[in-house]
Amino acid sequence: MASTTRAASAALLAAAALFTSAGAAAAASPSPSAPASEDGAPTEAGTGFRTATVLKQGQKATADASTGDYLYWQFPAGAGQQPQVKATVNLPEAATRHGSAVWQLDVYDGLRRRQACASGEPTKRASEQDATVTLTCTLRTVRPWSERWANDPLPGAYYIRLTLTDAPDQDHGLPVKAEVEATAKDAGGARAEGGEVTPLHAAAVKEPEDGWNGSWWSDRWAWTVGGAVLGALAAIGGYVLTRHPRRPAQQ
Missing domain, CATH: 1.20.5 (Single alpha-helices involved in coiled-coils or other helix-helix interfaces)
Structure with missing residues (x-):
């Protein structure tokens, strides 16, 4: 007995x-990254997919540009992560502008397929008096594999595109400053799935801490x-x- x-x-x-x-494992979250002045965050943006500036998760990149420019960055995301992108644009002086302007934030996967935002505000109109405009986009959770016909987010590089979509012609060319940050929340084991896929065009970006196909651990x-x-x-x-x-x- x-x-x-x-x-x-x-x-x-x-x-x-x-x-x-x-x-404890489920509650763990990635350590916050060092300030931009210490981690060497980029201060320029690319002008297309091929020249997109590489950005680490948690870095805050900046770029000086002109109103109407297309600005591109790229960052890594692995299976089980839910990428989140935030962009803030410091607008030209109100006295130099002639009306409101619409800014747009788009996120593409490694195959240059535009990914829909599960939440956030990727398009916003700034009034003539606004000093800044902030755009956000949270993607669906990255899957370790997918059917060929699906448009699911997969492990690999993700491209950020920030641009102006509507503004008075006289305002094109005015100076702006953009700040972009890409982070990724761990969706946890509830989203874990079997299978894996080769990372999509990820040569330029660094592999996430838990690997492209996520950690072996799940709840x-x-x-x-x-x-x-x-x-x-x-x-x-x-x-x-x-x-x-x-x-x-x-x-």
């Missing part, structure tokens, strides 16, 4: 340790193993409760 009780206690402690570590592992441990505990408990005590042998 004592050995059975010890076994049940050991299994219970193992289950508690398992779920504690699972919670699905925790729940699977934890369920097995709890099942074993239930079986041991049932055995202890239903076991008939032995009667002492008669002399």
Whole structure:
């Protein structure tokens, strides 16, 4: 009886340790990157896909440009991550502008397929008096693989394009300054899937910390193993409760 009780206690402690570590892993988030002045964030943008400036996750890149220019950056994203892009444009002096302007933020995958924003405000109109305009785009979670016909976000390089889509002709060419940041939230094991694919045109960007196809860890592992441990505990408990005590042998 004592050995059975010890076994049940050991299994219970193992289950508690398992779920504690699972919670810690799920709650972990990437460490914040160093300030731009320390991490060498780029201060220029490319003018097309082929010249897109490489940007690390968490960096804040800046670029001086003219109103109407197309500005391009690229950054990496791996399976299980949900990329988020934010762009802020410091507009020309209000006295030099002749009306409102519409700015647009687009994100493309390594095959140059435009990816829809799951949330955010990728297009915004700035009034003639606004000093800045901020655009945001959060993509769907990057998948480790996909059907050929699908337009799912896949591991690899992602391109950011920032540009003006509508403004008075007289305002084209006025100086602006753009600031862009690309981050990625870990979607966790609930989004984990089997399979993997070769990163899309990712030679120029650095592989994410957890690899292109994500970390092997997911909370699905925790729940699977934890369920097995709890099942074993239930079986041991049932055995202890239903076991008939032995009667002492008669002399």
